[in-house]
Each structure stands twice: as structure tokens, then as C-alpha cells.
Amino acid sequence: MRRVxxxxxxxxxxxxxxxxxxxxxxxSTGNLGVIIERASGSVLIVDRTAHAILDRVxxxxxxxxxxxxxxxxxxxxxVFGRDxxxxxxxxxxxxxxxxxxxxxxxxxxxxxDDGALVAVANYKPxxxxxxxxxxxxxxxxxxxxxxxxxxVDLPGRRFAFTTWDTGETWIADLSAxxxxxxxxxxxxxxxxxxxxxxxxxxYIAGLFGEDxxxxxxxxxxxxxxxxxxxxxxxxxxxxxxxxxxxxxxxxxxxxxxVLPAIGHHEVLWVDAKxxxxxxxxxxxxxxxFAVARPGGRQVWVNFAHPLNDTLxxxxxxxxxxxxxxxxxxxxxxxxxxxxGNEVWVSVRDAGVVQVYDxxxxxxxxxxxxxxxxxxxxxxxAHRLGL
Amino acid sequence: MRRVxxxxxxxxxxxxxxxxxxxxxxxSTGNLGVIIERASGSVLIVDRTAHAILDRVxxxxxxxxxxxxxxxxxxxxxVFGRDxxxxxxxxxxxxxxxxxxxxxxxxxxxxxDDGALVAVANYKPxxxxxxxxxxxxxxxxxxxxxxxxxxVDLPGRRFAFTTWDTGETWIADLSAxxxxxxxxxxxxxxxxxxxxxxxxxxYIAGLFGEDxxxxxxxxxxxxxxxxxxxxxxxxxxxxxxxxxxxxxxxxxxxxxxVLPAIGHHEVLWVDAKxxxxxxxxxxxxxxxFAVARPGGRQVWVNFAHPLNDTLxxxxxxxxxxxxxxxxxxxxxxxxxxxxGNEVWVSVRDAGVVQVYDxxxxxxxxxxxxxxxxxxxxxxxAHRLGL
Numbered sequence: 198m199r200r201v202x203x204x205x206x207x208x209x210x211x212x213x214x215x216x217x218x219x220x221x222x223x224x225s226t227g228n229l230g231v232i233i234e235r236a237s238g239s240v241l242i243v244d245r246t247a248h249a250i251l252d253r254v255x256x257x258x259x260x261x262x263x264x265x266x267x268x269x270x271x272x273x274x275x276v277f278g279r280d281x282x283x284x285x286x287x288x289x290x291x292x293x294x295x296x297x298x299x300x301x302x303x304x305x306x307x308x309x310d311d312g313a314l315v316a317v318a319n320y321k322p323x324x325x326x327x328x329x330x331x332x333x334x335x336x337x338x339x340x341x342x343x344x345x346x347x348x349v350d351l352p353g354r355r356f357a358f359t360t361w362d363t364g365e366t367w368i369a370d371l372s373a374x375x376x377x378x379x380x381x382x383x384x385x386x387x388x389x390x391x392x393x394x395x396x397x398x399x400y401i402a403g404l405f406g407e408d409x410x411x412x413x414x415x416x417x418x419x420x421x422x423x424x425x426x427x428x429x430x431x432x433x434x435x436x437x438x439x440x441x442x443x444x445x446x447x448x449x450x451x452x453x454x455v456l457p458a459i460g461h462h463e464v465l466w467v468d469a470k471x472x473x474x475x476x477x478x479x480x481x482x483x484x485x486f487a488v489a490r491p492g493g494r495q496v497w498v499n500f501a502h503p504l505n506d507t508l509x510x511x512x513x514x515x516x517x518x519x520x521x522x523x524x525x526x527x528x529x530x531x532x533x534x535x536x537g538n539e540v541w542v543s544v545r546d547a548g549v550v551q552v553y554d555x556x557x558x559x560x561x562x563x564x565x566x567x568x569x570x571x572x573x574x575x576x577x578a579h580r581l582g583l
Numbered sequence: 584m585r586r587v588x589x590x591x592x593x594x595x596x597x598x599x600x601x602x603x604x605x606x607x608x609x610x611s612t613g614n615l616g617v618i619i620e621r622a623s624g625s626v627l628i629v630d631r632t633a634h635a636i637l638d639r640v641x642x643x644x645x646x647x648x649x650x651x652x653x654x655x656x657x658x659x660x661x662v663f664g665r666d667x668x669x670x671x672x673x674x675x676x677x678x679x680x681x682x683x684x685x686x687x688x689x690x691x692x693x694x695x696d697d698g699a700l701v702a703v704a705n706y707k708p709x710x711x712x713x714x715x716x717x718x719x720x721x722x723x724x725x726x727x728x729x730x731x732x733x734x735v736d737l738p739g740r741r742f743a744f745t746t747w748d749t750g751e752t753w754i755a756d757l758s759a760x761x762x763x764x765x766x767x768x769x770x771x772x773x774x775x776x777x778x779x780x781x782x783x784x785x786y787i788a789g790l791f792g793e794d795x796x797x798x799x800x801x802x803x804x805x806x807x808x809x810x811x812x813x814x815x816x817x818x819x820x821x822x823x824x825x826x827x828x829x830x831x832x833x834x835x836x837x838x839x840x841v842l843p844a845i846g847h848h849e850v851l852w853v854d855a856k857x858x859x860x861x862x863x864x865x866x867x868x869x870x871x872f873a874v875a876r877p878g879g880r881q882v883w884v885n886f887a888h889p890l891n892d893t894l895x896x897x898x899x900x901x902x903x904x905x906x907x908x909x910x911x912x913x914x915x916x917x918x919x920x921x922x923g924n925e926v927w928v929s930v931r932d933a934g935v936v937q938v939y940d941x942x943x944x945x946x947x948x949x950x951x952x953x954x955x956x957x958x959x960x961x962x963x964a965h966r967l968g969l
Contacts, residue, residue: 199766200763200764200765201753201766223609223675223676224656224658225611225612225657225658225674226611226612226613226657227613227654227655227656227658227964227965228655228656246656246698267613268613269613269614269632269920269922270610270611270612270613270614270615270632271611271612271613271614272610288611289609289611310922310924311920311922311924311925312614312632339587352876352877352878352880352922352923352924352942353942354942367587372942377586377587378586380585380586380587382585396837396879397877397879398837398878398879416837416900451784451802452855452856469838470838470856491738491967492738492782492783492784492967493782493783493784494738494783494802513802534697535965535966536696536736536965536966536967537696537738537967538697538739538740539697555738556738556740556758575613576962576964576965578613578921578962579613579921579922580921580922581877581878581922
């Protein structure tokens, strides 16, 4: 191996670059995102390249637990509020272009792979409701008879979701009219959240009522519940559980998943092939989100109250903590730029969103926000299973 | 398992959805793409949702071998022509907003993870030139003293590329001024193409001058060449090699890579963990591209002349051919919608681009195009290693 310095720059251009066309009125949305302001029920539209707030939009109802998906053209954000509100926001104009109160209490949503349908999972009443993404007219309704969680999109205009009360995973197929939903029983006691692995194959439910997790192989024609990580869970509760970790925070880093331990100051490394435990790392507190930087080289972890002023960065290969940051009180959420060069961090009780360089760990920007929680960038429009 | 029909739709909305705001002058670019018209040196701007051609733009020079990357905001396409032209196209206005003839003969380009820098790999003169993505002003130049291929972006404002004549892989770090490029020797005889695995970790070069491939682990601080798949290559040439397969066509599907065999009517399945061969599937002809549908459930394969009127679809789990399509003469390229519900196929000698539903394999749209070759959708803006 040797090292070579780049040559001094030499213009070989035969034609020089003209100034950029006068197109200031136009803008694209590939570098936009939204930040949830949970206390005020408002949403900030941000430019992640400029580290700038473009607009604040009011009128989303109760955003104390909110999530967001994006239209296939990355222009519209669909905001799911805790109060059952489904609101469509035009990122180019800042206008709310549709809003329905579709239930009394909801827990999250998803958009179909073709961008045509938006689905919402509900606590009260239970079940899942599906809407036309263009008109917000209702298209279908699945009455699960139970609180419904873990809603994700699957390829082929399908959705998967799971019931808290009855331990069932449903697979709803909307590729043609009047197809029956497949219901898989025996998922376990009180599934509280579920995720789809980044490769779209494994649907994994966390259980509140018992230890372990349940995996379904979505490539099987008839998926069967498979218990994995039997020691994983609340167990004997050696520590009080301040917050059940978000399973959406599961990260795949190389050939391992990273998983927040429940009630312990640890993250777990899990073999991505056979779902056995492959190691543990001691961390600062009870982890809430463990999120892989795109490319999987590091994992960033935040923590539950009362240790939630801290972020830690783990090296994927060694499993070691390589950096500890103190963004401030109540670090609630992290969102990476799509190719991972930056991470945005909401620090609720400081009223700011911070932007860090993921190579140097330097704080490079700070944006004011009212009780910021979730941060969502439009590149999510192009990913499965969110 | 049981099956349940969705309930008839029931509007629970307390507030009905208003009509969409009048914003026809605005558009987003998340569902746009470009199609290379190789004979005429022109580019089509397409809407992949509407299956519509929005514009034809002329003036790109020689596009007989062309590739494209996108700006971080998904608004601008950077088109790399065979003649060394680097051209920036505004997808919102259809205007060319910059063009430099940066070399005499080039083979492809890449954009840095932060979207700030565009790099081009050149045959004549060799080496890599790096430009500011906003101004197209030159920023750095790496004189490798050889034809340079296999240029990809790496995390941390870095690029990797490889030399045909001297068998070196260079890692150029542009995160600070005047950093030395790392040069790794011993890649092998005449690397002709290289790729970065979807997880950003493995950089793999194909060799024209000998059998096998060479892998570098980009997570290592000092990557060492590792020979893999020693039986893979031109070997005894039992069949004439009509076209060396594009390594960018490597697909990761579940825990295996899929790889076009060279000179054989086969695709190879390769273990993604240890890079050993895990099986072969007989296919219609010499494969050129083997591309996984996002989610990895199927792999689509096209073929070299004279059997290039055909596409085959392989099931990832069984490895079997599950569908054979005959799009028409000279099927050159395939591009999936970002979440895989559709695939666009260029059929050069029929002068059309076809769109297939990936679930039903039905032809759902056909667009006229002059000698279409490469198809590139803007979601690529958000992916590493392209």
C-alpha cells in the first residue's frame, strides 16, 4: 500500500459550466424532511442540506405519538397522530391538502409499495383502515377485534400488522379487490411492536407479556411463528423498564442486527441469519433506539429517562463504544441523511434539533424547535417496510 | 392460519378531505427518472408513476456508454458520456445547467455521500477527476497512470476506483484538503469493473486477465486484497464471451449474491458472508445483468447477443427460473421502481421502454424511445456505492 497526493487542479473543460438556470421558484424535495413538534401539534418542514427550517405548519391535532410516511414522489408527508388523525402535508407549498379523523386512537401507519394506499393501525377501535393516497377516501377496513400494532408495508400492495390482545399477525393483500387477509395465530402474549428487516424478509414482533420475540418469514407462502432470542424480554425485571424500546430502532449492521435490551443497560448483537444472540455491549442506560448509520459501520444509541441526555456511538466490528455525546435533556429521536454523512437529533427539553457530522462527531448545526420528537426525511419514500 | 375478508368501507372521518391545493406548476422529482437514448445523444425525462415521457433533452454528446448519478435533492442528473462529457440536467426545467468535457474517454462516475462532489473515471487520459457538484469547477485530480474503472462512492466523502493496466485500487479521501489517496496493489490482472456491495462493506473487482475476483473489506483500516471465487472467470473459454457482464448487476438477495457467469449460460449464487459459491442456475443465455427486485424475492436477468431478446425471472429461495419474457430485440437494461413493484426495461432495437408489473409479470406500459439503453430513477440519489 502506498499513498499519493491528488494533483493540483487542472481544467480540461472545453466548455465551461454556465451559471445555474434561474429557477428559484422551483424546488425538489429529495433533501427535505419534517420534524414533529409534539406539544403544539405542529410540523416543521426542513431542508437537510441547508440545515434550515423552511416552514412551520399547524393543525395536526395530537402529535404526542406521531409517525410519518411519504408519497412515492416524495412531495407529500402523511402524518399519523395519536388521536387518529391522518393528515397530508404538501412539502412544496406547506399546505395541508387532506385530513381525516379515521379513528379514536392510532399508533402508526404505512404506505403501499406502489404509493397508492395509506394504511393506519388503531388502538381504538382496533384494526387497520386503508385510504386512497390521492383522495384520502377509504378503501378497505380490517376489523381485527383488538388493538393493532406493528403495521408495515410488504411488496405486492400488501400490509402486515399484529394484534396486542389476541397475538395474531394479519397479512392484508390489496393487489386485487376482495382478497381475504391471511391471519397467523400464535404470535405470543401481547405483541407491542413489530418491524420488517431491511431486506423485507423477516417480520419480527416484540412481546410484552412474555420473553423472546416471534419471527415470521415473509418469503414463505404460509409463514409459521418462530420463537427467537428466548432470553430477550422483561424477564425477572432486574431493572425497572422505563420505556419499551422501539423495534423500528433495530438496525442491521453487516451480518448482525443490533437490538436494544429491555430493562438493561445493554445492546444485543444478533446473528442476522439464524437470529441467535452474538454478543452484548454495556451502554450508558436503557437503550430506546439503536440505529445503524447507512452503510452499517456504526450504530447510534439513545436512552430512556432519566439517562436520556446522552448518545453513544458503537463500532460495528468491535462492538465497542467509540464516542459518547451529551446533546442535552431528552434526546428522543435520530434520523440519518440517506447516505449517512449526517445525523439529526431531537433534544426535546432543550428545544433544539442538532445535526452531527457522523465522521467527526462534531455538532455542525442547531435548529430551534418546540418540543421536537420524530424526524423523518423524504428518502423514506423509497424504502420498504416503514 | 385463517382468512378474513376486509369489511365494506365505512367513513369514520369527522373532517372530509378537501380537494388538493392548486399547485400544478410545482412538481417533485421523487418519481422521476432518465432514459439514455444512445444513438442520438439525448436523454428522456420520465415520470415513473404516470408511465409518461415529460421531455427529451439533446446535447449530451456520445452516450454509447453512459451512466447517471443524481444530486442529493434528486433534482439534477449528472450524465457521464463515453466521450468524457459530464453534463448536469435539471429534471424540473429540462435545461442543461452545466457541461464540461473533462477527458477524452470516460467510463462512469459517482457522487459523494454528502452530494458535494462528482467524480469521473477515465480511460483517456487515465485517472479520476473530481468536480464541485454545484459549479462543475474542478476540485481534485488523481493521476493513476492507467485506465481507471470501478468508481464508487464510499462513506465519509471518499471514492474508490481501480486501474486496468496496473491492478491497483485507490481510495481517495476528500473530507479535508490535501489528504493522500491510499493505493492498494495486487488487485490482479486487468480489473475491468468493480462494485460496492449494498451494505457498503465489500468492494469487489472482476478480472479480465485471470480467473476469480478480488475483494477488499472497506471496513478495514488497511484493506488487503482477498481472492474469491477462484473458478470464476473466462477460464478455458468453453464458450465465446460476447460481453463481459456488468458487475454493477450483482444483486444481493437475502444472504446470497447473484452473479452473472462469464461465457456460460448460468448465474451463480454466492454466499454473502464468506464469498464461496452456493449454487448455479441454468439460464437462457450469457447473462449481462442479474438484478434483485428490491426486497430480494426475485432476480431478473437479461442476456448477451445473440440471445438478448429475453428476460428471465429467478426465485431467490429455490434458485429456479419462474418466468421467461420476450420483450423484443436487444434488451439492454432494467431499472426497478425503488420499492420494486414495477421494472422498466429498455428494448433498444424495438425502440421502446417497457414497464412490467413485478408480481403478475404483465406488461403495463410501453414508451417510445430512440435506441434506449440505461434507465436511472432518482431514488438512486439516496443509495451508497453507485
